[in-house]
Amino acid sequence: MEIRVEDGEEREALLLPPPPPPPDGGSAAGKNRTLVQRAISQTFESTAHLANLLPTGTALAFQLLSPIVTNQGVCDPVSRVMTKALVVLCGLSSFLLCFTDSFREEAGNVTYGLATLHGLWVIDGSTRLPPELADRYRLRFIDFLHGIMSVLVFAAVALFNGDVVSCFYPAPSDEAQEVLTALPVVIGVICSMLFVVFPTTRHGIGFPLSSN
Template sequence: MSVIAKRPTTTTTNIADSNDAPETPKPRPAPPPQQHSALSQALTGTANLANLLPTGTLLAFQLMTPMATNNGTCDGATGPLTIIFLSILAASCFLGSFTDSFRAADGQVYYGMATRKGMWLFDPEGASGSGGGVVPDLGKYRVRVIDSIHAFLSVLVFLTVAMRDKNVVNCFYPKPEKGTQQVLDIVPMMIGVICSMLFVVFPTRRHGIGYPVTPGPAPK
């Protein structure tokens, strides 16, 4: 007679939480604000070197360079013409760094050139005839040392952009040697990084002709 042993039956019970409401997720702490170093800002600015140039000068460069260089195949006539053309645009970048503007009380924007005594307005009659007391003190817009630094840097930035243009490079170096090609690849990038860092360290508050108008106090 075989004895069949019964296994003890085990009852499984669902262990449910006594609290039916789901747990409220804990709020995550806000991430710390990212601190950008001067080098990272400079590298970011290097990728957008064209933004540091007057828009009119940059537009003229992009439109006229293919015609001035004959699409990169310069000869005895187009070579000197390209040099003159680039020199005029570089002078435009230099002089544009000394221009400034202000918004009068009547809402009109007036442009002028910064001098040692103040701003010389391009349209003084319009500013004086727009109403009494709308023109601010122009003496606070006088030229500063930082303006000369920005003028020099603007010329370097323009030359950097020009050296990266294939039509300009093919015009003066149609078949560069290996060493020359390395210089053309490295030097503009180095100049761009240095200029971008200096633009970060020495920012300008002038709202000149062709430059983006940014909010901020007038030069003191």
């Protein structure tokens, strides 16, 4: 049997708008996609908090300088002293930079400052925050916690560096090797968990800057 469709009727059918999409709650697939998207978003947000554990500039400087000052792991007394100085300076930098913060001026320029008990002290002195706004940036106890965690994470990064380990422990025992292998992982896991639970709101020097 042949079914003939008139040209006018066929053209009218082609011009009909598509059916409206079902509401979000109308299907189980839509609900599942929403839950998955929320889980992925939460995971990315938690991972972003972990990026604040260590200033990027300090980590980059350490990775670039460590092969030079350690003589690629073959240390003499002079290079060992230089390696100790590099580790101490980078650890101190990781701690102090946790007390820096930044904000955007009305013109859109990013200005950095140091957190104090009375607010934010602008480093270059180009502007001054009003008291009601400066109170948001004042020094808090959690800043010290983040500073300590940042130093611990840097210590884990230093222990993962083969040149630094070879400089201080050229021939470690089996027990020492186990500690040197497991300790950075333990430090990283514990500090990551603490930082996710107690995230920072600061965007200081060397840390990711907010787009707001």
